[in-house]
Amino acid sequence: xxxxxxxxxxxxxxxxxxxYRALFNAWGPQRWWPGRTRLEVIVGAVLTxxxxxxxxxxxxxxxxxxDALSLPRLHALPLRQLEGLIxxxxxxxxxxxxxxxxxxxxxxxxGALPALFRLSTPDLRDELLRVNGVGPETADSILLYAxxxxxxxxxxxxxxxxxRHGWLAPKxxxxxxxxxxxxxxxxxxxxxxxxxxxxxRLGKDCCRPRPLCGGCPLAPWLPRGGPRP
DNA sequence: CTCCGGACAT
DNA sequence: ATGTCTGGAG
Numbered sequence: 001x002x003x004x005x006x007x008x009x010x011x012x013x014x015x016x017x018x019x020y021r022a023l024f025n026a027w028g029p030q031r032w033w034p035g036r037t038r039l040e041v042i043v044g045a046v047l048t049x050x051x052x053x054x055x056x057x058x059x060x061x062x063x064x065x066x067d068a069l070s071l072p073r074l075h076a077l078p079l080r081q082l083e084g085l086i087x088x089x090x091x092x093x094x095x096x097x098x099x100x101x102x103x104x105x106x107x108x109x110x111g112a113l114p115a116l117f118r119l120s121t122p123d124l125r126d127e128l129l130r131v132n133g134v135g136p137e138t139a140d141s142i143l144l145y146a147x148x149x150x151x152x153x154x155x156x157x158x159x160x161x162x163x164r165h166g167w168l169a170p171k172x173x174x175x176x177x178x179x180x181x182x183x184x185x186x187x188x189x190x191x192x193x194x195x196x197x198x199x200x201r202l203g204k205d206c207c208r209p210r211p212l213c214g215g216c217p218l219a220p221w222l223p224r225g226g227p228r229p
Numbered sequence: 230c231t232c233c234g235g236a237c238a239t
Numbered sequence: 240a241t242g243t244c245t246g247g248a249g
Contacts, residue, residue, distance in 0.1 A: 053244085090236075093233075094247085134247085137245080153245080155246085200245055
């Protein structure tokens with residue numbers, strides 16, 4: 001007997017490896033390294049929450065010009081100044097508090113970044129999730145891009161193309177989304193890194209708010225009747 | 230579910 | 240003028 005798809009489970013099974021190859025063959029490596037240093041990656045992960053990356057670059061540029069891109073300086077920066085510096089990234093009041101909460105966790109509980117990154121991947125993830133303002137996506141972005149751990153990052157683009165192709169129920173949780181894709185892949189940092197970058201490219205170029213399926217590398221996998229709303 | 234918010238495409 | 244952006248908290 002066939003097992004029914006779970007309430008929030010996938011309807012069809014996403015052929016993760018084939019999808020990756022289709023995207024990579026079409027667009028090649030995206031050469032993503034979202035930051036010059038590990039701290040910069042962490043800062044970027046918070047600033048980019050629901051925010052276009054271009055605005056994040058502006059904010060990080062301002063932090064650099066203010067010479068605030070070291071852990072002690074960033075941590076010592078008065079909250080009001082921090083708010084002003086990251087203003088181009090939007091949500092600047094909440095994000096300033098979130099950055100402060102993060103640097104406080106690192107400095108007070110671990111002293112500095114190397115000690116934090118010495119934690120095991122599960123412990124590091126828990127430690128990040130305890131910080132107010134760090135949710136699963138931000139935590140996994142830091143794990144993958146700053147700490148080099150095999151954490152599969154799920155973002156709005158991931159959910160969008162997965163649900164449109166019928167591989168994911170609209171109500172699926174973060175972890176269900178991650179498993180639906182990463183479940184069919186080897187647990188590999190380089191692969192996760194490249195895959196996420198390609199998915200972002202997909203979301204910007206093809207699987208936009210209004211889908212442009214013509215010429216999309218994933219068009220062969222569209223369900224009958226085209227993409228779902 | 231609503232709020233947070235400036236920058237940019239449409 | 241409206242909609243969206245590599246989310247998360249209350």
